[in-house]
Amino acid sequence: MKDRIKTMMDYAYFEGKITPSVESKISIASHSIQYGSTCFGGMRGYLREGKARLFRIEDHFERLMNAVKIFGMDFKMTFEEFKKAVSELILANKPATDFYIRPFIYSDDEDLTPKFVGISFKIALYMIPLGDYLDTSRGLRLMVSSWQKFPDASISTKAKAGGSYLNSSLARSEAIRCGYDEALVMDQNWSIVEGSAENFFIVYRGEMIMPSIGSSMLEGITMRTVVEICKEENISIRFEKIDRSMVYTADEILLTGTGAQILFADSVDDRVIGDGKMGEVCQRLRNIYTAIIEKKHPKSKLWISEYEVC
Ligand code: PMP
DSSP: OOOOOOOOOSEEEETTEEEEGGGOOOOTTOHHHHHOOOEEOOEEEEEETTEEEEESHHHHHHHHHHHHHHHTOBOOOOHHHHHHHHHHHHHHHOOSSOEEEEEEEEOOOOOOSOOSTTOBOEEEEEEEEOSOSSOOSSOEEEEEEEEEOOOTTTSOSSSOBGGGHHHHHHHHHHHHHTTOSEEEEEOTTSOEEEESSSEEEEEETTEEEEOOTTSSSOOOHHHHHHHHHHHHTTOOEEEOOOOHHHHHTOSEEEEEETTTEEEEEEEETTEEOTTSSOOHHHHHHHHHHHHHHTTOSTTHHHHEEEEEOO
């Protein structure tokens, strides 16, 4: 797997203003550093016709603020304020390539107690150049991880919380050490629920199946996009428990995420999926996703917003 993640761009949004990234620092004793008490988001920026196109920014903001609500963090921001911060940051960095914006809510309180009450939270944003996060030119080699996804009864699975990504890190690291590209994780009921940082779908006996929203998975914005496209395109899709044998014998396996976009697996635990090539459903969904980004689809109006880069 190619490592395409580069370093931060020159400016960050920090302490309510645009600040050089090198000066955007917090104390090593910060609550968020010690306990992983952050909630974050991740949006792709596509540089097209001299402007930055952001995909579903309102939905990303909503998920971030839902995470704040779930954890009961003391933090408030309106969507207008968020958009202003995003547009100022893009203008400051003047991206010359596609990029990724990472907004996150953190606490730099030097408080030793792991709790959310009595702790103050702030927002920061930074940008990195980002092409493909995972290799899109081929199918992924997946393994089913020995690490289980935590249940929502332990940590919210619907919030992208910094600390909970230790679980993703364990699963992804195991996959890399074993020579695979990415891991699939099971929940407490031995159902496969997602990748370490992607949602997952299977095409099984000609039908799309994905785990139910209430299973221990993140409700991905790319996943929601795929579900909405399927409904419009009359591609049959069901939400259901997916076990390991269904995965091994699926016609196609798709992974979706802001970083990953729409990818397919050519094998899981060395069992070849379908004919090991990109399937019909994956190709069709990818074409539609690209048309949305390229503003050649009716949904582009709804889901794409444009920002000046200079
Ligand atoms: N599941 C997990 C655990 C993730 O980290 C991500 C990436 N945010 C996804 C699914 C996909 O979500 P999205 O499409 O919103 O990027």
